[in-house]
Amino acid sequence: MTTTAKQAGLVNWDGVSFTKVKMTDHFWRPRLEVLNKITLPSCLEKCEETGRIANFAKAGGLIEGEFEGIYFNDSDVYKVLEGVAYSLMLERDEGLEGEADRIIDLIAAAQEPDGYLCTYYTLVAPDDKWTDMEKHEMYNGGHLIEAAVAYFDATGKRKLLDVACRLADHYDQTFGPGKRHWVEGHQEVELALIKLYRATGEERYWKLACWLLEERGHGHGVGAIWDKPEWGPAYCQDDVPVREIKKVTGHAVRAMYLYSAMADAVHVSGDPAYVDALQRVWAHTVERNMYVTGGIGPSHHNEGFTHDYDLPNESAYCETCAAIAMVFWNHRMNLLFGDGKYADVVEREMYNGVLAGIALSGDRFFYVNPLASEGHHHRVPWFDTSCCPTNLARFLPSIGQYVYARTDQGLVVNQYMQGEAEIALKNGNRVTLKQQTSYPWSGTVQLEVSPERSGVFTIQMRVPGWCRGYRVQAGGEWLSGVEALVERGYLSIERHWAAGDTILLELDMPVQLNRAKQEVEADRGRVAVQRGPVVYCIEQGDHPGLKYDEITWSAFGNLRVEYREDLLGGVTTLEGKDGNGRPCRFIPYYAWDNREPGFMQVWIREKEEDQLYKF
Amino acid sequence: MTTTAKQAGLVNWDGVSFTKVKMTDHFWRPRLEVLNKITLPSCLEKCEETGRIANFAKAGGLIEGEFEGIYFNDSDVYKVLEGVAYSLMLERDEGLEGEADRIIDLIAAAQEPDGYLCTYYTLVAPDDKWTDMEKHEMYNGGHLIEAAVAYFDATGKRKLLDVACRLADHYDQTFGPGKRHWVEGHQEVELALIKLYRATGEERYWKLACWLLEERGHGHGVGAIWDKPEWGPAYCQDDVPVREIKKVTGHAVRAMYLYSAMADAVHVSGDPAYVDALQRVWAHTVERNMYVTGGIGPSHHNEGFTHDYDLPNESAYCETCAAIAMVFWNHRMNLLFGDGKYADVVEREMYNGVLAGIALSGDRFFYVNPLASEGHHHRVPWFDTSCCPTNLARFLPSIGQYVYARTDQGLVVNQYMQGEAEIALKNGNRVTLKQQTSYPWSGTVQLEVSPERSGVFTIQMRVPGWCRGYRVQAGGEWLSGVEALVERGYLSIERHWAAGDTILLELDMPVQLNRAKQEVEADRGRVAVQRGPVVYCIEQGDHPGLKYDEITWSAFGNLRVEYREDLLGGVTTLEGKDGNGRPCRFIPYYAWDNREPGFMQVWIREKEEDQLYKF
Structure with missing residues (x-):
């Protein structure tokens, strides 16, 4: 790494190929099987047809x-x-x-x-x-x-x-x-x-x-887009030189692919002007222009961005490809800067914005991902512009690459998925990792660490941004003291590791209510339910007799957390009584529109209570 | 129960004497031992001296x-x-x-x-x-x-x-x-x-x-108080006839004792004018004039209430007796109306406002309970006006009475404390209850239910207002469906119970950040950390080198949850890095001022992040 790169706060972690990661979990593994059996053959068939x-x-x-x-x-x-x-x-x-x-x-x-x-x-x-x-x-x-x-x-x-x-x-x-x-x-x-x-x-x-x-x-851009005044050069990010970028603009997928390439460029060059531009535009994207599902690009008109905090729910465009591209970009940012906040976005996309794009059956897709629907938005087998199904076809099998990264001091666990991996540390020592977890339904993760040669190295465990409280064991001992506190999204466990040593990480995974900044007009007076990384929604089929936008939720409502193996491929549902005392069921947003057609909502009207204190 | 009483929404549950409840837990049991060995003898000695x-x-x-x-x-x-x-x-x-x-x-x-x-x-x-x-x-x-x-x-x-x-x-x-x-x-x-x-x-x-x-x-009141214009009849709630009470006024302990007696009166009379007055003044007290610790009465001047949302932290009066009196009143309201929101207040007082009044050693007391101190507020062995120590002396041994209640259909579990109880149902059937839990440090409660004669009855389990997500088993089966949803703060489990049947209740107990309503000027831009029923604070001793009000907390900070048997009689601490990356430890509010003197704060300045969504 160059001196310049270090000054710019770059860590330049190495990615770990998904080929090193074998998933054995109940969440992603079945999806990969569907991908092989259904999605890939069906996409090839559609390409042929x-x-x-x-x-x-x-x-x-x-x-x-x-x-x-x-x-x-x-x-x-x-x-x-x-x-x-x-x-x-x-x-x-x-x-x-x-x-x-x-x-x-x-x-x-x-x-x-x-x-x-x-x-x-x-x-x-x-x-x-x-x-x-x-x-x-x-x-x-x-x-x-x-x-x-x-x-x-x-x-x-x-x-x-x-x-x-x-x-x-x-x-x-x-x-x-x-x-x-x-x-x-x-x-x-x-x-x-x-x-x-x-x-x-x-x-x-x-x-x-x-x-x-x-x-x-x-000013070198020439072509149809450039000639259309309602779009102009900002549509494809040709409005300012890349090192001067301050705000996310234009077509969402294009913007994300651009920033991904810029991050790749920084990985080698360490160019501080690029670093600054990336950090500015990341903040502008994530802090003002990202839906709670990770979706980006609210507008159908330009398949992209409009103005800050413009995040309408019913008309949200949120192209599936844009969510996938957010993963590409944020994964690169994570490796560059070693900050868990980027892996948080990767996770948010994986379990919400991206995954909603594909039916549980594997052969129907969303191009557009609204956060509310009166009942007329459904997945279809293919599109004239079929970038989204084909992007899912390449994204899903490679998802294992987001789980680990390699550092100068050891390795990083970025995402929690049950499975095995083999990672060679920088000193050549090969470490076998066995992750046991039922994530995203539980926040308990056990990691068995078996280096070929025992020795001292550091394992960083990501503590997600949604997680307020955690406990961690290494080698059977609860860790305490300043060294087991979270810094930039990670716990760093530096110790002597021998074959079979384990880390036990317990992340509190409570039901949480999201509230948007006041600037987001569409979400004012509304809450979005989340548990762990999974954002929830309500669907009409679970609420016979109720009308669209009729359900309200109280911040003080209690939800029964129930894993339903028989429902929607196995999901944790949240059930309670709404603001009017009517039974109400929340299902993961990604799983919507897999049953009978009907309304769907992520942001539910909040029943305003007179309570003095709110969580 | 009279028809009038039923119309007024009264359930008139029976209280269950603390003599029926034997505590074997690690939280309250040791406190009762200290009470017997230290507090009672020392109070008697002080009364003598x-x-x-x-x-x-x-x-x-x-x-x-x-x-x-x-x-x-x-x-x-x-x-x-x-x-x-x-x-x-x-x-x-x-x-x-x-x-x-x-x-x-x-x-x-x-x-x-x-x-x-x-x-x-x-x-x-x-x-x-x-x-x-x-x-x-x-x-x-x-x-x-x-x-x-x-x-x-x-x-x-x-x-x-x-x-x-x-x-x-x-x-x-x-x-x-x-x-x-x-x-x-x-x-x-x-x-x-x-x-x-x-x-x-x-x-x-x-x-x-x-x-x-x-x-x-x-206008019948005569005496020194009535003659002093700065106090007047509102000081002792002589300003309006009790059935016309709309707002809490005056001296806090007097007001709470009054409302407690009014609730007792309703218990027999069912008088709807009293019911209305009680519900009005409860809302006015709890929704506008109660600290997050359960403390009430912000003002030293009248030992009581001032104007709505006046909840200063450093100068908070919050007399220990007033917190105890809140328990008296809310326990009665719970029995009258069968609503868990009153038991929520009982719990809030028990673990915070009341318990802070007594040192872990059992022989030093707070009369006044501020929510922030620059370091000069400390417990003392006795006061000229010693109502608070003596109120604690009678409150603590009787705490078991808040655990259970008896209904027409069975029984209610209001508070979670490990121990055994024997309760006779209304039909005379005696039920032995064995509660196993490490509450308030864990939200898992196992209740073994052993009726003398097996039969059908209903057990209501309180799901606290701070708890968003829960799971519940009865007889080894996870409960699902509408019947296991929370209504007015309770899960109702109606089934055939035989000796040794168990309920397993898992309450999510995450770290939560309280924010006060905007109207509370003192708490604007601040958060109070809570986990389960326990409100936390920071103390100077854990933060060498830091000044009063210097610590900030980010809504996205992660806290390590650690049970420390060796600290403050056994507490769960929360540790993380503050908004400036400095190690920071939260301890239960009730446990403050038991070590070296120094500053204390409940409401910590929130580091404003630019995040779009906040939990």
């Missing part, structure tokens, strides 16, 4: 026909391939791999001799390439690169990686200092190029990514 | 000498005797009983031939009896009556009870319809007369109590 895969065959001249769909449809195929790759890393599947190989051959065929690859332009407007920066040419390419790196890691097969490198080289030859300008309308390629640099060691990819970041905000 | 006991001997002509002390000093002797009686009911002690008998002989000797008893007037101003209603003549008498009833219950000895009856008869002959008016300046005799009615069955005592209540607010 909608001509997304055929577009490659057509562009490669293997079959006749016209381009079908929208200009960014290539990206969906890449994202499903990336998901397939992650899935293969967890579990070999010859059928799935064979199908992936078949598609990769078509992709390779579609690449033009100079490396260019975007079936829309090849088939529809070959002479108009690189004329409209909003047309997602590099966005498509970015997803290709991510898929290629993943598939190479999963299988060792280079074919798609070679296609990706040729494409990246094509970009590099066409754009850059002294060459053409380019402001990619939909960011994605920047973080992909950094991945490609890491996979190949080729610094030109890294440099191109940084150049693309620096291109923004200087 | 200060001439309080000798005043009786002098008034009875047994020894020569002048009256010593203040005109209400008789009451302290009576209150200690009442405490001795309660203690004897729990455990025989020949030494203590012998000493009580000796004092009772002196008291009997001091009674004048017509039944009059008040050593101040007998010795100092025999011709001025019944001329100043503020001179506590009946207040003294009320405490005599309470002691007499208790001592008769404890020992079967009638001597003091006979003295009490003669005194009450003297009152009855002197005052009442067609006789003289009387507005007792310091209420107490009213509830005592109702006790005497219950002990003797003599309706004239009950009627006299009701007449005394009705005397108030009609």
